[in-house]
Amino acid sequence: MEARRLLSVLLFLTISYSTHAHNITRLLAKHPTFSTFNHYLTLTHLAPEINTRTTITICAIDNAAMSHLLSKHLSLYALKNILSMHVLLDYFGSKKLHQITNGTALAATMFQATGSAPGSSGFVNITDLKGGKVGFGTAAPDGADLDVFYVKSLEEVPYNISVIQISKVLESDVAEGPAPGPAQVNLTGIMLAHGCKVFADTLLANPEASKTYQDSVDGGLTVFCPLDDPFKAFLPKFKNLSAPAKVSFLEFFGVPVYQSLSMLKSNNGVMNTLATDGASKFDFTVQNDGEQVTLKTKSTTARITGTLIDEQPLAIYSIDKVLLPKELFKAGAPTPAPAPAPEKAADAPKSSKDVAGAPASDSAPADSPDADGDVADQRADDNAGVRYGSRRLAAATLSLFLGLLLL
Ligand SMILES: *[C@@H]1O[C@H](CO)[C@@H](O)[C@H](O)[C@H]1NC(C)=O
Ligand SMILES: *[C@@H]1O[C@H](CO)[C@@H](O)[C@H](O)[C@H]1NC(C)=O
Ligand SMILES: *[C@@H]1O[C@H](CO)[C@@H](O)[C@H](O)[C@H]1NC(C)=O
Ligand SMILES: *[C@@H]1O[C@H](CO)[C@@H](O)[C@H](O)[C@H]1NC(C)=O
Ligand SMILES: *[C@@H]1O[C@H](CO)[C@@H](O)[C@H](O)[C@H]1NC(C)=O
Ligand SMILES: *[C@@H]1O[C@H](CO)[C@@H](O)[C@H](O)[C@H]1NC(C)=O
Numbered sequence: 001m002e003a004r005r006l007l008s009v010l011l012f013l014t015i016s017y018s019t020h021a022h023n024i025t026r027l028l029a030k031h032p033t034f035s036t037f038n039h040y041l042t043l044t045h046l047a048p049e050i051n052t053r054t055t056i057t058i059c060a061i062d063n064a065a066m067s068h069l070l071s072k073h074l075s076l077y078a079l080k081n082i083l084s085m086h087v088l089l090d091y092f093g094s095k096k097l098h099q100i101t102n103g104t105a106l107a108a109t110m111f112q113a114t115g116s117a118p119g120s121s122g123f124v125n126i127t128d129l130k131g132g133k134v135g136f137g138t139a140a141p142d143g144a145d146l147d148v149f150y151v152k153s154l155e156e157v158p159y160n161i162s163v164i165q166i167s168k169v170l171e172s173d174v175a176e177g178p179a180p181g182p183a184q185v186n187l188t189g190i191m192l193a194h195g196c197k198v199f200a201d202t203l204l205a206n207p208e209a210s211k212t213y214q215d216s217v218d219g220g221l222t223v224f225c226p227l228d229d230p231f232k233a234f235l236p237k238f239k240n241l242s243a244p245a246k247v248s249f250l251e252f253f254g255v256p257v258y259q260s261l262s263m264l265k266s267n268n269g270v271m272n273t274l275a276t277d278g279a280s281k282f283d284f285t286v287q288n289d290g291e292q293v294t295l296k297t298k299s300t301t302a303r304i305t306g307t308l309i310d311e312q313p314l315a316i317y318s319i320d321k322v323l324l325p326k327e328l329f330k331a332g333a334p335t336p337a338p339a340p341a342p343e344k345a346a347d348a349p350k351s352s353k354d355v356a357g358a359p360a361s362d363s364a365p366a367d368s369p370d371a372d373g374d375v376a377d378q379r380a381d382d383n384a385g386v387r388y389g390s391r392r393l394a395a396a397t398l399s400l401f402l403g404l405l406l407l
Pocket of ligand 2: 023026
């Protein structure tokens with residue numbers, strides 16, 4: 001227990017010193033009059049995106065200007081777009097702002113980088129004005145309304161990140177405008193186009209499950225869709241299920257909460273699904289080993305292989321296996337378990353492989369949907385999962401730590 005805590009502290013220190021050059025949340029925390037702006041950078045998940053970039057400028061607005069923006073009661077989606085208009089993808093310190101070549105420039109913003117900004121609407125016009133003023137405005141074909149002004153510099157880390165105060169919100173009809181309402185997002189369309197066609201087709205053929213998915217988007221939804229090859233191979237078994245079991249099975253791949261990949265990476269634990277109904281748990285366990293996120297049920301382990309969409313309130317990931325809920329695939333699985341013993345045997349070579357630094361190559365023999373039916377077995381599995389997890393953590397920490405020593 002002690003050792004594990006020490007390891008996680010080490011891991012934390014290693015990660016925080018090695019991968020993040022700056023932390024916008026921490027930089028802004030020094031300036032309490034920007035606490036609302038800071039809070040919304042976190043809420044909209046822009047903060048981690050900002051932390052991974054360098055050569056950027058954050059145009060912050062104070063609490064009074066933020067409360068004016070918030071009084072419009074925009075959706076979180078629209079707020080994210082507006083705030084991403086305040087992240088310029090270039091470094092503008094105080095000096096550079098006052099010495100713009102030719103007195104005017106267009107700066108691309110993070111909103112432009114999302115690809116949802118038509119024309120020049122994702123650019124900010126910065127112009128040096130009379131009397132040493134610097135004006136800002138959303139770029140438009142007929143020039144910009146330069147009615148927002150530079151106030152002062154808050155933080156400068158040349159040339160990684162500059163945080164400046166501007167007088168008020170950079171208005172943008174496009175960013176505020178009717179966001180592609182989450183309810184209009186075509187879930188199956190996104191799956192079809194990104195390697196989960198068989199799952200999408202199966203979902204479309206089941207109106208009840210389709211409706212559950214579509215109705216859940218607004219409130220936040222995370223979908224884990226099995227890739228085509230594994231799902232195709234699974235179809236005969238799916239067709240064998242009763243009608244209500246089919247619905248539950250399909251709903252089992254949706255979680256009624258939005259979870260970004262970084263949230264999944266930092267949250268291990270049991271997750272309820274759209275199929276969860278009181279005593280019918282239909283849940284699975286999220287467990288991660290460093291960068292790799294895995295989903296586990298009693299008989300299967302699937303890994304996240306890709307992100308199809310991650311735009312609050314919706315995230316869709318692809319997974320490499322068909323996760324089998326224990327409520328439907330308890331004892332009736334096709335191939336009898338090879339033997340109750342391989343748990344240990346399978347565990348040992350796996351972790352030695354990890355120490356050797358090849359975490360991607362475990363094809364996990366324990367993953368096959370073998371039939372292990374009883375409760376005692378379940379407990380054994382759970383314990384093995386924990387042991388396995390901490391050993392992996394140890395290996396990951398060790399290698400990160402060694403990497404740090406080498407620097
Ligand atoms: C700027 O970012 C780079 C790359 O992330 C980092 O190596 C460097 O230390 C940063 N500079 C400062 C002054 O923080
Ligand atoms: C950034 O700083 C905040 C506040 O100190 C902290 O909660 C957060 O974990 C930090 N993020 C990273 C990526 O270090
Ligand atoms: C500044 O203006 C000159 C002359 O119009 C032009 O050639 C040059 O490209 C401009 N520079 C920038 C950075 O816009
Ligand atoms: C910025 O806006 C001003 C005022 O409309 C305009 O005169 C200027 O040409 C614009 N700058 C650029 C680079 O488009
Ligand atoms: C979603 O996209 C698929 C494939 O592009 C299409 O067949 C289907 O009709 C669309 N559904 C809706 C509700 O637009
Ligand atoms: C489907 O169910 C039948 C009858 O229970 C069984 O014989 C058959 O093996 C099952 N097929 C699959 C693919 O599970």
